[in-house]
Amino acid sequence: MRTTHQPVYLIGVAAELCKVHPQTLRQYERLGLVVPSRVGAKNRLYSEADIERVKRIQRLTQELGVNLAGVEIILRLLDDMELIRTDMEQQMSEYAAEVESRIQAYMANSNAPIRQGQSLLPVPKVHIRRNTDI
16 A cells, blocks of 8 residues: 555656646755655655645645745645644543543542443544645
């Protein structure tokens, strides 16, 4: 099974998928906006995630009129927000597991009735929606 970060597309194919010239992809790489994987010293391989990132750059520059310096800042902020979102979901999951464990330990030392096979702390799975409009 292939992941979205697995590099598979050569620069020509990636450029065609993004509807840009290969030189545009090279420029984005020079600016650090996209970092494709390398095979050997010369061949670049782009992943699905790289393709989506280039499409996002194209939308920012062409439809919204953002210059490449602004795109760099926006992408860095979006990357930071994604890391924060992932970290928060992980922390919430760990917190819920810890609280469940504490409740189980408390209930083991109590005469209170306990429902078997169910969570003592029904915590909804928190997923923060990503805005993919940008």
